[in-house]
Amino acid sequence: MPRSSVSPAPSPAPPLGALLRRYAAGAPLTCKPVDQGLLNRGYRLATTRGRYFLKHHFDPETADPAAIARQHRATQRLADLGVPVAPPLTGRDGRTVAVIGGHAYALHPWVDGRHRSGAQLTPEQCRRLGALLGVVHASLEQVMPPRESEERADSADPVDTFALIDDLLARVRRHRPADTFDELARHRLLERRTLLERHADRLPPRGGSVGWVHGDFHPFNVLYRGSAPAAIVDWDRLGVQPQAEEAVRAAVIFFVRPAGTLDLPKVRAYARAYRRSARATPAELSAAVHRVWWERLNDFWILRWHYERGDTRADPQFPAASALAVWWTREYDAVCEAFVG
Numbered sequence: 001m002p003r004s005s006v007s008p009a010p011s012p013a014p015p016l017g018a019l020l021r022r023y024a025a026g027a028p029l030t031c032k033p034v035d036q037g038l039l040n041r042g043y044r045l046a047t048t049r050g051r052y053f054l055k056h057h058f059d060p061e062t063a064d065p066a067a068i069a070r071q072h073r074a075t076q077r078l079a080d081l082g083v084p085v086a087p088p089l090t091g092r093d094g095r096t097v098a099v100i101g102g103h104a105y106a107l108h109p110w111v112d113g114r115h116r117s118g119a120q121l122t123p124e125q126c127r128r129l130g131a132l133l134g135v136v137h138a139s140l141e142q143v144m145p146p147r148e149s150e151e152r153a154d155s156a157d158p159v160d161t162f163a164l165i166d167d168l169l170a171r172v173r174r175h176r177p178a179d180t181f182d183e184l185a186r187h188r189l190l191e192r193r194t195l196l197e198r199h200a201d202r203l204p205p206r207g208g209s210v211g212w213v214h215g216d217f218h219p220f221n222v223l224y225r226g227s228a229p230a231a232i233v234d235w236d237r238l239g240v241q242p243q244a245e246e247a248v249r250a251a252v253i254f255f256v257r258p259a260g261t262l263d264l265p266k267v268r269a270y271a272r273a274y275r276r277s278a279r280a281t282p283a284e285l286s287a288a289v290h291r292v293w294w295e296r297l298n299d300f301w302i303l304r305w306h307y308e309r310g311d312t313r314a315d316p317q318f319p320a321a322s323a324l325a326v327w328w329t330r331e332y333d334a335v336c337e338a339f340v341g
Helices: 016-023 065-080 123-143 158-174 180-202 243-254 264-278 282-297 301-308 315-330 332-340
Strands: 028-033 041-047 050-057 098-100 103-109 211-213 222-225 228-232 239-241
Touching (some): 016 028, 016 098, 016 103, 065 103, 123 211, 123 228, 123 243, 123 264, 158 180, 158 301, 180 282, 180 301, 180 315, 239 243, 243 264, 243 282, 264 282, 264 332, 282 332, 301 315, 315 332
Antiparallel strands (some): 050 103, 098 103, 211 239, 222 228
């Protein structure tokens, strides 16, 4: 599930006067927070000169002005290639990032559109989505600098996961008063431990080709106007990763059903279009399915937020996310076939 689809905590109002003077964007009329977003803060801004999306790069991991400027240059070049993006405006000083009071901001044109889940996409729109991500990957290879390394991180170690499960189970037991979330968490943790014991020998091999990726491609980061994508937004996670794995992760997020199953016909339509557009081989997608499945089997980020940080904003995602790992393990061959068939 997308970590950046969770609503953010309140943050101080942005310094509109100083920001708008830097961009010569008129005087403010209204400024309303945008609900979606976790890493950073967004505002729908209306001024005497138009409508804008104001982004406050709030998260320390993604708030480096130099990294933000690199993202901006990438989207500007992607726009030149015809990729649907929303490049930022350039300020009077020639920069796209405004740093005020130690905080980084950027101003983008407002894009009218709506988010669509996989359930709202027709088969043809699923194909267009897969083709679009393939175009993104191919275009990034044109506009970004050569990759410094082809090496990627190791997969999760089940020994570490077993220790994490034990720790989370202890936290569940200590939580008072116990509630239905605790009950489901305990059930899923015990279930996952059994699955990992059964499949511990299926750890994916190290390796896999990498390339430039969006890094956070999911429904809240794709805006639709009518039946077509109008803009891919939020490039904060732009980086070098296995491209086929991003394709699999995106499909899993778009096409997961509330009960934790995948809409495999839609996955198949999306994946076929992605492979054609990105020139990815079935073997690459098959390996990516294995790695993302293993990643999900070892992933407990929602429970860690809930029990370690006391942050419950992602709790609504837990039923489907935890059920998906179980269903995917049972239907592994069918899921793999949908991506490579």
